[in-house]
Amino acid sequence: MALKETNATTAEQMHEVAKYCIIDALSYQRLMVKHNAINKYREVASVAFLSLFDAHYFAGGMKVCNLLSASTWQRGILTSMISSQQIETGKFPGAYVFPPVKGLENRRPVITGLDFASLYPSLIMTYNLSLDKIILSQEHAVSVEKSDKRLHKIEFLFNNNPQRAWSVRHNNIPKEKGLYINVLEYLSAKRNELKRRLAPLKAKKEDMDLVISSMGKGLSLSEAIEQVLANAEKEKHS
Template identity: 55%
Template sequence: MVEQMREVAKYCIIDALSCQRLIVKCNVINIYRELVTIAFLPLFDAYYFVRGLENKHPITGLDFASLYPSLIMTYNLSPDKIILSQKHTEQSGKKLHKISFKFKDQNILIWSIQHNNLPKEKALYANVLEYLFAKQNEIKKCFASLKEKKENMELVIASIVYMNPFYSTARDSRSPFFLRELAGSVTSAGQKNIKLIADFIKSREISMGEIEKLRDEINDFLRKDNGSPYLKMAYEKVLFL
């Protein structure tokens, strides 16, 4: 019995060390350290569990491309462009996007100032994310040569990774960028657009061979709905159920 327990412990240690070696080889700790430095969050909060690996039945589908960053850019969601009271909406003289959502059974009503695709009207968050998207595209083009150079890559990769949880800085009370109304406006806009596209797809009979065509139709529909090129569907992805 003791020998069996020792054997089990031995392989548990091997598994644990293998994970550690993999983390070191992939430079995970340094990348996430740079990420939390940018986000002003604890290192613990930068890690997340991957779910779905135990599932074995693949299907194809469409997903939004960087949904939350795209919503922030589309609706100009940023502390410097958020209006919290109706009195100030009348004084703004700007075209506004109305946002409403529930928080602790209370109706929250705020407004964001629309940018109308004019650079000078774009908010701080929208400008930062647009810059990061441009960097991401730039790196994709030259990634073949960059991937062999490990020095100074942590900050670049962290900046790209940071785009997706960007809005979470607004909902984290420990962050200097905490603004509950902003976080709520991002998630409510996400729910609205997901439902919008779900209804759009239900109104059409689509076969699996038409997914690429459907993606293009949805992107045209989104551009007409919100007047911005930011919010779009990604190419078909493989999911496991």
């Protein structure tokens, strides 16, 4: 219900609420700028043939489909992006996660950390898991195997029904690699090239972050730069 009349206390409270609403809105914008989010979306949109809206609001599935469609278009093949009407309701089996055992591990050697960020792409590239290299019938698999092709057998349960398929191994022969593998290798090469170019800028970025952090504590730009340089000089002689 709207207030017919307000007193000084109510007006002050409404002013405080409005103040924090503005602060929250500006904080979100500052965070987007600080983490360079918009430019990251622009780069993703450029690489994956997306609009800026789709790059922000849609998950990775659309990016993968667009990359694959763009790759087929370059080969003179037209693909449809219309979803199939046959929608599966079951779930594919996933990895079983064991509960952690708390405490320090002294019985075995030290276990180093593993980078699983590239685990799925590595498996896809190793076993040539691309739709154009997947065989669904055993008769076709036997025929392909007789032509001196190496196959990788795939078996799993889906909705309690056994599923079986085969992928044709590429043996590191470029023309035998599937469409999906070519796309992943292109992205991997692009990522490595970008990391190589950005490596010389790492130290400069760290210095810029220190300057920005110092400015957040009330220092001016010149004062922040002087402080960072002074700290760097101290570390050099320590």
